[in-house]
Amino acid sequence: MVKLTDMEIRNWIKAGERFEGRGVGEGLYLRFRATDRMPTWRFRYRFDGKARVMSLGSYGVVSLANARDEVKKLAARVSLGYDVAGEKQQRKGEAIAKIEAAQNAYTVAQLADEYFERMIAGRWKHPNIVRARIEKDIKPAIGSLKVEDVKPRHIDNILKTVIKRGAPSISNDVLRWLKRIFNYAVKRHAIEYNPAAAFDPGDAGGKEKSRDRWLSSGELVRLFAAMREANGFSVENGLTIKLLLLLAVRKSELIAARWSEFDLEKAVWYLPAERTKTSSAIDIPLPDIAVEWLRELERLSCSSKWVLPARKMQDRMLPHIAESTLSVALAKIKHGLDRFTIHDLRRTARTHLEALGVVPHIAERCLNHKIKGVEGIYNRHDYFEERKAALNAWAALLMQFEQGRTDKVIPLRKNKTVT
16 A cells, blocks of 8 residues: 555645546545645445446545545445445435425425415405414424324324413314314325324313303403503503403404504494404494594504504514414403403403493494394394494493592493303
8 A cells, every 4th residue: 555644645735736646555546636626535446347436525524544444444345245336326316315305395384375375365254363373383383394294293282282371262273274274285185194183172172162251340440550550561552452342343353454444533443344253344433532542553553554563574474463462462461360361351341331221232233243133134224323322431431440440330230141
């Protein structure tokens, strides 16, 4: 074996001396072409009667001693009948194929986005609810997985995570959409079976029961006081919660509202049919205090077309606040009350309207509920003036609560469950 030294190699490099090959022994040689930045090690051998050559790397990466050790190992494999250059090429091909497969993988995130665009957007009444479940619960958990790699254990982990944060009804929603999304994948032949198929509500949030939680006058007084004293509870969140209480609208209807729906001069909110649960448009009379709150939100929205624009646009896929924004904000208030949800504010309004003497069918129309029975079929009167009077009375009562007063409140009759 030629006693080549590192000193000789460094001198060649320093002098810029170029050569096609200088042998070291046992098939190892060094090549330094004009286009090379550093000399490269090569291993020459014969396999099946044919000359074969493979690169071992540059001198800057593989030292002389390491190159000699590697050639000993390669020569031993060749003597046993292995084509080491062919093996290296095969490994390279497998690595490239693996990278390409990863780049071309159909992920759960891509599946969910495709499902949303094809099956929900433009077809579903409240697409933002579906989008929220995808972005908040599904993508963070399994979005990066290939669709075919999702197993039932992944579904189970998602449901347990949602339940752990105290949201059983949302867990049921997540399961519902997981089933639909993966059924869509089965239909387009992306997978053979639905990994969520074996789960039912018992594995998620359980059978949902109608709620009867509402806030009494004393609880509202405490809530308003706690909202004023809470650290980090924004003006926008406070105004939004008070508007939900006063107008008795659904959370999704207010958070996705545009200023074009409002005529603050005439004190009317023209809520379009496509944004209501009942698919029925309704003109909502706005008490003076509601107009005042809305004007403040308009100022805070900084010329946005949305009443409640997203506060971190770079992090949001929605142009307005997310479905969870108010719930998260409300959880930070130390009000000391029994647990209640944003939707319970709607039930609270309905209960207090009845306590104020508002007749049931007017109170139901304030919530944009359809009137049941024969009257609902034949009576097309919208009761705008009656609803206006009812909401004005409710606004005056709320102002008493905000001031910490309950002295002039009509005693509440026994509450009935309102959904």
